[in-house]
Amino acid sequence: MLHRVAMEDQAMTGIHCSDNRPDPPVTYDVRPIGWVRCDQQWPFDAPRQPGLLDNRATIEILPLYSQALTGLEEFSRIWIVFVFHNATEKLVIRPPRLASGSVGAFASRSPHRPNRLGISSVRLAFLAEQGVLGFLGFLRHQLSFLPDDTERKRVEKAGDREWVISYRTWRCRYTVDFENRICSVTDVFSGWNAAELGEGSEDPWEDKALHREYCRRFTSSTGDTKE
Structure with a gap:
């Protein structure tokens, strides 16, 4: 069964899930390069809508990767790819206050996703020495x-x-x-x-x-x- 999703981005013409895949499925090992720390530890600590809280977080980069930060201070915003390490794997979720019922995980902002990966555009405040705050x-x-x-x-x-x-x-x-x-x-x-x-x-x-x-x-x- 083939599913296609039309994309507005010129760089991508479609996304599809095909039966023509390697057997066994290809997997990728992800090695963390650091940790994210912030005042909000649980979902109910943060507002449901973005931009309502002037939240700041700290990313502590492992010393092995500290050289990769060279020149990063020249940028005002950076992309962060991270892992929802406390999330569970759900394909269908029920967003709060949604009268129509459940939706697929990819149609929501839920952290409960099949691969537990997230991405955020954040403002870079400053860098501390050696990548550790x-x-x-x-x-x-x-x-x-x-x-x-x-x-x-x-x-x-x-x-x-x-x-x-x-x-x-x-x-x-x-x-x-x-x-x-x-x-x-x-x-x-x-x-x-x-x-x-x-x-x-x-x-x-x-x-x-x-x-x-x-x-x-x-x-x-x-x-x-x-x-």
Whole structure:
């Protein structure tokens, strides 16, 4: 059985599914070159329609492929081909609020697709060194837009125009000058308290030795970072 789809694009005249295929079917192994991280972890965290949320994500490229980023900063937008790794394989889905019932997966924006592949055109904000966004890159990324957003970020209000943002087991205190659009970092401190940093305490992230050394070198008795 042959199915044809007419295409408007001049580069493609049709798509067809034919019985004249190799036996066994051709398969391709896809090797990931990095990972995508964003504040939205579940489908219900994101709006159903695009453009309603000023969402930003981070792509962490594996060191093996970091040289492939050379020159990418010259572009304002890039195409991202990714895998819906949590999706299931569905040929027919039922879009929300669709009175007519179910439609095929290719007639929808559902992430549940036969091959779980997705593609997005995104705006490139900046590149971090070595293709990995570290602590400084995280702050630059998070504080460059809506730095006082306590609803969708790991941010807590700490005082008048002062907030604390969490990065893994670390905390960063900063102030915001809204009139001049300036964020100023005033302190970086451990997310573990004194009892949690005690010798012999459980160390689920295997980083408490680093926190103890940081507190010894840079933190005063009041808990603020030394000048």
